[in-house]
Amino acid sequence: MAKARALVITGNGTNCETEAAHACRLGGFDEAVIAHISDLLSGDIRLDDFHFINLTGGFLDGDDLGSAKAQANRFRYAKVNDLAEHLIDQLTRFIEAGKLILGVCNGFQLMVKMGLLPALDGAYLKQTATLTFNDCGRFQDRWVYLKVDPTSPSVYTKGVAKGLYLPMRHGEGKFVVDGPATLAAIEEKHLAVFKYSDAAYDAPTMEFPLNPNGSVNAIAALCDGTGRLMGMMPHPEAFVHRTQHPRWTREELPEEGDGLVLFKNAAEYVKLNLL
Numbered sequence: 343m344a345k346a347r348a349l350v351i352t353g354n355g356t357n358c359e360t361e362a363a364h365a366c367r368l369g370g371f372d373e374a375v376i377a378h379i380s381d382l383l384s385g386d387i388r389l390d391d392f393h394f395i396n397l398t399g400g401f402l403d404g405d406d407l408g409s410a411k412a413q414a415n416r417f418r419y420a421k422v423n424d425l426a427e428h429l430i431d432q433l434t435r436f437i438e439a440g441k442l443i444l445g446v447c448n449g450f451q452l453m454v455k456m457g458l459l460p461a462l463d464g465a466y467l468k469q470t471a472t473l474t475f476n477d478c479g480r481f482q483d484r485w486v487y488l489k490v491d492p493t494s495p496s497v498y499t500k501g502v503a504k505g506l507y508l509p510m511r512h513g514e515g516k517f518v519v520d521g522p523a524t525l526a527a528i529e530e531k532h533l534a535v536f537k538y539s540d541a542a543y544d545a546p547t548m549e550f551p552l553n554p555n556g557s558v559n560a561i562a563a564l565c566d567g568t569g570r571l572m573g574m575m576p577h578p579e580a581f582v583h584r585t586q587h588p589r590w591t592r593e594e595l596p597e598e599g600d601g602l603v604l605f606k607n608a609a610e611y612v613k614l615n616l617l
């Protein structure tokens with residue numbers, strides 16, 4: 343039987359690849375390969391051989407030039423050594439084939455800076471937004487409540503009733519757009535999959551520290567119009583089991599952590615639609 347294959351791209355400063363690959367396997371992917379960006383640029387690893395790309399968190403290129411900016415240029419302009427093509431040709435093919443990409447934290451920053459999100463009207467590779475320094479001026483490391491938009495096209499959030507409680511850890515998580523038209527389109531198309539909220543998931547909030555960075559409209563996650571490309575600042579791979587919860591010794595919690603559902607939905611989507 344054909345296998346559901348996930349690729350976790352690492353190197354140049356990522357730091358969540360092991361957890362991300364574990365979450366992929368736990369979610370139902372038959373294989374999760376961790377590959378260095380150099381293996382993609384040498385042609386040893388090809389995106390065509392996978393169904394799901396996980397762009398992980400970390401400090402790509404030391405956050406120099408702004409988080410993920412250098413890697414965004416690498417993805418957009420680097421040639422693959424052994425093949426007569428650029429890496430971006432493989433990535434474009436990957437998206438056109440209806441496959442899935444999830445960017446977490448540094449991976450979300452990468453997707454936004456490459457123009458993969460929000461990709462309004464399918465205009466991939468046109469940057470219309472960015473993630474910049476938190477309003478508080480400091481790195482934040484805390485747990486946040488993320489209210490889901492159940493009407494978003496995201497294929498990752500099926501079965502999420504109200505929201506997810508997840509850890510975040512970043513210095514450049516404030517989502518901003520190039521103008522009011524972009525923000526209006528994001529809202530109108532329900533592309534803001536998750537927003538920072540109160541603990542009851544009742545309403546999005548701009549209040550610090552519930553909203554840890556000051557993102558416009560409290561946006562914590564975005565998808566494209568197909569729902570197959572999604573990026574988010576908090577870390578779903580860091581809460582896949584109840585013992586990762588900060589109060590697991592004091593509270594009755596389900597075995598499964600809140601973040602796992604996103605990987606389960608991704609694996610299920612691949613098995614139903616791409617194998």
Ligand SMILES: NC(=O)CC[C@H](N)C(=O)O
Binds near residue numbers: 401405409
């Ligand atoms: N956890 C992360 O991926 C960190 C993201 C990023 N480098 C920042 O601090 O903003």
